[in-house]
Structures are given as C-alpha cells and as structure tokens.
Amino acid sequence: MDNPAVEISGLAKSYGSTTAVDGIDLRMERGSLLALLGPNGAGKTTTVEICEGFRRPDAGRVRVLGLDPVADSSRLRPRVGIMPQGGGAYPGVRAEEMLRLVASCAANPHDPAWLLDVLGLAGAKRTPFKRLSGGQQQRLSLACALVGRPELVFLDEPTAGMDPQARRLVWDLLAALRADGVSVLLTTHLMEEAETLADQVVIVDHGKVVVEGTPHSLTLEAGEAAQLRFRARTKLDTTLLAAALPEGYRVSETAPGSYLVEGAVDPQVVSAVTAWCAQQGVLPEQLQVGRRTLEEVFLELTGRELRA
C-alpha cells in the first residue's frame, strides 16, 4: 500500500545549538503500530511534536495521513488523537467530565463510560484531575486521545510512571486498537513495550535512526537464534571454546561463571559447545538458546545503555 500513515524524510530540528533531530527518515504503514525507541534526549518527542503540527521542522518533509501537519492542521485534527508527554488538564475537572467534554467535540466518539472502564478508571470517574495518581492521569490522557475514534494516534511515553497492572491494561487496549485498524505511533524507552506491541521499531539516538525493523528481525541475527548462554565454573578459556566453533563466533564470560556464545546458533553449534565442555570435564548448566534483546541490540550499536 503506498499510502502511509506517517512519512518523514530528512527531518531536522535544532533548539539553538542543540541538535534534537538530525536527518530522520521514517515510514509507518496504516493500521500498524510503530514504536520510536531511544534514550532520554534522543529526539523522540521533538519528532512526534513535529508530526502533531506543534513544532515546525528546520528541514525535511513530513506527511501525516498524506497531509502537512501544519498547513492542513484543521483537516487532520478530527482524524488524529494525541497524548502528549506528561498530559495535563484543569486541576478541578473530574475525570468523567473531562472525557465527556473531549468526546463532545468528536463526530462519532467512543462511549466515555466504556473507555473509563477499559482503562480501569471507572472507580475514579468523579475524582478531580489533581487528585488522580500519576498513572491515572496518564490513563485519562490516553482516554482523551482515543475517545474521538481517531484513525491515527500519537502517544508520547503512554505508560511512563504506570504500575505493571495499569501498563497491562494500556497494552491490551493498544493491541485492540491496532487490531481494529487504528495506526499508532508511540515513543517509549521500555524495550518490553516495544517488543510486545510494535509491528515496527525505530531506534533513535542523538537525533538519528540507529536501526529499524520488526522486533523479531532486530533481535535475531541472520534469521537464527543469535546467542547461547550457559553457566559453568569461572575462567574457562573462552578463546579455546571459540576456536572449537566455526569461524565468526564470539565467546565471552559476561559475569563470573556466565558465558555467552554469539552468532547464529544451530544444533551443530550447541553440540560443539557441549562437546568442548565435556572435554574440559565441565557440566554446562542453564544452557539457553535465545534471541538478543532490544537492549542488547542498542548497546551493540551505540555502546551505551538504552536506559541512560
């Protein structure tokens, strides 16, 4: 389909001497969920705010549902839902009042009572905004973004500060929206969020796209399980073990007694590792074949932890 929900090319934005976005290209298909993942200050919020029409880029081209977010803002507004970072509302407004007010602006809104219920806010519907917990305020903000039945939603760190139970409610709702064909672009620095929800993950750092792909493709190497871990006594000779494997495999002791074999792991490689251990009189324990995590992908590409 050549009609993307969001299309960005050559996007750049600086604040004074700070370069926030430094040439981002991105394409998000309709009906998909894209997670913009990166550490603090990577340029995620700036990118999303430009898509929302709240900021003007210094350079580049942005199209949202085929339209220019600034020039066509009045045509986009009824079709797009926005949950800004941190949210916010008049402190005295009650949760349900707030949502009904937003719903009244939409042509065909969802039932506010249903949405409050789905997001676990039914018991707090009469609570003034300022007395809601941080996680409840976030969920109300999400409800406001969704109540107008948008085709596309921008969610800036939608589950930041939520407890695991509330986060799960939000994830379930987002998965249901996606299944209904709503396009979702969210920012996060939670790997698990991106891995659980996203069709496409775009990892950004220092205002640039570091890598993108499906969670599955990013955490695999060459279509194979990319690592094998096991525990054994400390200080095994990892160079010797690497020499017993086909060329290109890396072996390291990541913590005392914890070993990591990196490279495409197939049955022959598992067998070579266990055979080598047998030669050394070592029993490999907790042997585990698995994919890399997005955290490891990020570390490998940037040399830094994602959670700065």
Ligand SMILES: Nc1ncnc2c1ncn2[C@@H]1O[C@H](COP(=O)(O)OP(=O)(O)OP(=O)(O)O)[C@@H](O)[C@H]1O
């Ligand atoms: N209004 C502003 N004025 C000056 N600098 C800004 C402004 N907004 C953002 N920046 C800077 O631009 C860079 C990118 O910020 P941005 O908020 O887009 O990143 P982010 O990836 O969303 O980070 P976070 O996860 O902390 O929200 C940072 O260095 C930030 O300090």
